[in-house]
C-alpha cells in the first residue's frame with residue numbers, strides 16, 4: 213500500500229470515527245443513525261466511482277495497459293470494482309463491529325453477495341421497486357438491535373448490464389442500463 217492510499221483510507225476511517233462519536237452523542241444535537249449510514253455510503257460510493265474511473269476505466273479502457281478481471285490473481289489483472297468493494301468490507305469486518313457493509317443483490321453472481329436477513333431482502337426489493345429512494349429499517353439479530361440501510365446500486369453504464377447478463381454464474385440475464393442491480397447494505401448496532 214502506498215502513502216497516498218494509506219492517507220485516503222485514514223481519511224475514510226476518520227470520517228467514520230467522527231460519525232460514530234457524534235452518533236453516541238444523541239440528544240445533544242448528535243447525528244442520527246440515518247445520517248451516519250448516509251455519510252458512510254457517500255464515502256463508499258465515491259471510492260468505488262473513483263476506482264472505476266481513475267484506475268479501471270483509465271488503465272483498462274483508455275490506455276489499455278492492463279485489464280480488469282474477476283480472476284485478477286491468475287491473470288495479473290486489476291480486481292473488478294465489486295471485488296475491491298468486498299475486500300474493503302471484509303477488511304473493515306476484521307477491524308470493528310461498530311458497523312458492517314456489503315454489496316448485495318437479489319440476483320447475485322457471487323452467492324456470498326445474496327441477502328441473508330429478512331430486512332436485507334425487504335430493503336433490496338424496496339430499492340428495486342422505488343427508484344431513487346433509500347431503505348431504512350431496524351432488525352434484531354441475536355440479542356442486538358441494528359439500524360440497517362440499503363442504497364440502490366444502479367447499472368450506470370451498459371457494461372454493468374452486459375457483463376452481468378453474460379456471466380456464467382448470473383441468475384438473471386435481462387439487466388439493462390438504468391436498472392437497479394442490487395444495493396449497498398450498511399448495518400450499525402443501536403446500543404441499549
Ligand code: HEC
Pocket residue numbers: 282292294295298315316317319320321322323325365366367368369371372373375376393394395
Ligand atoms: C467485467 C464484469 C463486470 C462489470 C463490468 C460489472 N460487474 Fe458487477 N460484478 C461482477 C462480478 C464478477 C461480481 C461478483 C464479485 C464478487 O466476487 O463479489 C459482481 C458483483 C456485483 C454486485 C453484487 C452482487 C453480485 O452480483 O454478486 C452488484 C450489485 C454489481 N456487481 C453491480 C454492478 C454495477 C452497478 C456495475 C456497473 C457500474 C457492475 N456491477 C459492473 C462483474 C461485473
